[in-house]
Amino acid sequence: MRSIIPVLLCGGSGTRLWPLSRQSYPKQFSKLVGEESLFQASAHRLSGDGLAAPVVVTSNDFRFIVTEQLAAIEQAASGILIEPEARNTAPAVLAAALWAEIEDPDALLLVAPSDHVIKDTADFRATVQAAIPAAEAGKLVTFGITPSRPETGYGYLELKDSAASDATSPQPLTRFVEKPDAERAAEMLSAGNFLWNAGIFLFSAKTIIAAYETHAPDILTQTRAAVDNAEKDLGFTRLAPEPWAQIEDISIDYAIMEKAENLSVMPYKGAWSDLGGWDAVWLESGPDDLGNVTSDHATAIDCKDTLLRSETPGQELVGIGLDDIIAVSMNDAVLVAHKSEAQRVKEAVSALKARNAPQATAFPIDHRPWGWFESLVIGDRFQVKRIHVHPGAALSLQSHHHRSEHWIVVQGTAKVTVDEDVQLVTENQSVYIPLGAVHRMENPGKVPMVLIEVQTGSYLGEDDIIRYEDVYSRGQGAKG
CATH class of the missing domain: 3.90.550.10 (Spore Coat Polysaccharide Biosynthesis Protein SpsA; Chain A)
Structure with missing residues (x-):
């Protein structure tokens, strides 16, 4: 057949x-x-x-x-x-x-x-x-x-x-x-x-x-x-x-x-849902006897027919005396709505777009072919990131016009290229990337490599990047 x-x-x-x-x-x-x-x-x-x-x-x-x-x-x-x-x-x-x-x-x-x-x-x-x-x-x-x-x-x-x-x-x-x-x-x-x-x-x-x-x-x-x-x-x-x-x-x-x-x-005839709103997620998640659905890091006290989700480990969400409420908490945005108004969430996205709020479209974790990163702190002329690189993966060979970077390895081992210098940087070691230097980080190991990156400079956007080599053939641009 x-x-x-x-x-x-x-x-x-x-x-x-x-x-x-x-x-x-x-x-x-x-x-x-x-x-x-x-x-x-x-x-x-x-x-x-x-x-x-x-x-x-x-x-x-x-x-x-x-x-x-x-x-x-x-x-x-x-x-x-x-x-x-x-x-x-x-x-x-x-x-x-x-x-x-x-x-x-x-x-x-x-x-x-x-x-x-x-x-x-x-x-x-x-x-x-x-x-x-x-x-x-x-x-x-x-x-x-x-x-x-x-x-x-x-x-x-x-x-x-x-x-x-x-x-x-x-x-x-x-x-x-x-x-x-x-x-x-x-x-x-x-x-x-x-x-x-x-x-x-x-x-x-x-x-x-x-x-x-x-x-x-x-x-x-x-x-x-x-x-x-x-x-x-x-x-x-x-x-x-x-x-x-x-x-x-x-x-x-x-x-x-x-x-x-x-x-x-x-x-x-079977059960089906397109999960077209948070009310559908509540229904498909199997509410308890009081109609509540709570995620890890979420607690319902004297609540009824309520969805409480904390999507950030270490961030506790607590609801008290709520009825028919949806509350979804992330590290950069929080949604609170009556369950009957779940279909209006897209209005919130439109409002955020009108204010040019990055939360309207950008996820706090930015996924890339080599792993992911998230911004921990953003200031006027600096940014702190956590970068996770999969085993065997490598970022592109690149340089920046407007920023320098300081990398501190906190888990695993990084193979770091800075211009002509190539070195292994292990846990609790660091390396400085001057503005304009051609550089790359790789994970030569079999476990994830995590580092903290501190950027300083006049412009910190993701599009400040020139790629010279890339195993993922991404070309130029923020993501390529």
Whole structure:
């Protein structure tokens, strides 16, 4: 039997789970529910018998996060496609289909967002198996979730009759329904023939490409050009930026699914959530008998139906006498909201952007292919960072125009290059990097290396960097 190719979409930058989800490190890479990130849980769910290694569609800034998180669960992608810029799901899905078509036009693709929660993996896989005959017969299969409440945050799929929602095979679709108001959502729940639109699809590469040829030929032309002119970069495939920039920013629902006549709906009765807000995280986290959910370093006293999360070790969050409250604490930002107002968190992000607050988009920990760093103290002409370098990893050979640096190793051993001098710096030793010096740090050991960096100078931005050599081929710019 032909293996299904999972296609994981993870280029989004959701704001409804701020401050934990931010543009530089969105929710799919965070551990919101359980011990794995949502991306890792999705990769696990879409692996196993009958499922090939996934194709991942992501952005340039997330490419090394993808490979690192897959490696942590002992997986690897068959392809990682880098979008030059975000253009929504229609071109992202098509790019994956065109990539798969090169090897096998009949390949079946299981397309899924990488930030959803489906706890019963076996049940979901069985549902996918039941949809395979329809996909092999040329249907575009979309998965619909049996609703458990009158939800206003999801789009819906209307089936021809209420009995179809309990079917164990794909069913005809009457129409797509936009996100309803509360009254209409209650009516649809009572009707019994409406399913939540999960944004999960199963089809062959040739079937979905043919659908674009019929309903979105301009998107097909430009996306094919972006794939045909893609460049290999280490283990990544960079889609060509010029044709990609000409593609309409549109979802696959609007571009294809709402127009296609060969669409079928596969009902899924199991639990599902897109974690579209902190209220959903509270629900999926399993509230206790009083309705409270608390993380490590969080304490609820005389509280009810409350979510308390401290995301910073050593920072204790305590709630007293709270009812229906969400409180999420990080070392650079705190969110406090009534649970009923959870969908308004994106308004806070907009307000912070208007004030040019870095917390609106920048995660306090900056992930890089060699490890990560975080700023501990920022002053007028100085900054103190903690830098974590993975075993065997190396930063680029670089220099700075506006700052000097002082490195103090606090864990492991660093191999340090400063101009022509190369030395090993061990724990509790330090080295000075003069302004303009060409330098690099490496971790030659088998354990993480951690150092404290003190920067001084007239400008301390991450874009003050010139790269001369880089094992990750990042080029110039703050992240390359």
